[in-house]
Amino acid sequence: MKQAIAAREEKAELAPTVARSEATALIEMLERAARDPAVDVEKMRELMAMRAQIMAEQRSIEWDDAMAAAQSEMRPVAADASNPSTKSRYASYLALNSAMRPVYARHGFSLGFNTAEGAPEGSIRVVCDVSRAGHTRRYQVDMPTDGKGSRGGDVMTKTHATGSGLTYGQRYLLKLIFNIAVGLDDDGNAAGATEPITPEQLAELIKLADEIGADKIKFCEVMKVESLAAIPKAKFANAYALLVSKRAHESTVANLKKAAKK
16 A cells, blocks of 8 residues: 555655756756856846746746645545634644644645735725745735624724734635635545546636647646546645646746847
């Protein structure tokens, strides 16, 4: 069983490795051109700017690959707390963090929470910077801090409300970033967790994959499924985003190759 898992993981590395080798070759070509004394200073600046752009694009691609791998390992988190005001249950930040941190850390991600300006009056903007290997993406959510309850009455002080807003913001962002479902139990059978994508969604993925000439077998290995049709509904958006990202990367590399030959 361990050998089979190791084999799948090794194959899943093939897709990003190919992209890395192509980017590395192009970067080396630009560096050789930059060392050529016949290349003028302005041209050298252009080449180094191209190199920086390629490296940034490659880090973005690797970020997407790692996010897909991390999300494929995450399961729905059981609700472990109750809100008496709304008579609902939810997964606390502790429960989410305990379930998710080992997975995202194993894939090289680090999360940094903070606040930022721009929230409407009576609210606080909670931000989360998700970083991996030099590439960072920011997520944000605005949470109310007016201390009002579901019926409009004052239920807490402004200080308490701010602290509550921060905690709620962290919890909502964690679920948003990693597309996590919360259920009454943790048996992994939450809606969309195992149900495959619809025929329409499958057609979208096939069309996009064909447009960019993606290796469907390797893509399925990255998504850890037997076929495109077996991708869970909960992972459709992530699968689509990966293909779009690959298309953008290939377009950028092609344009830079043309520019380098001028």
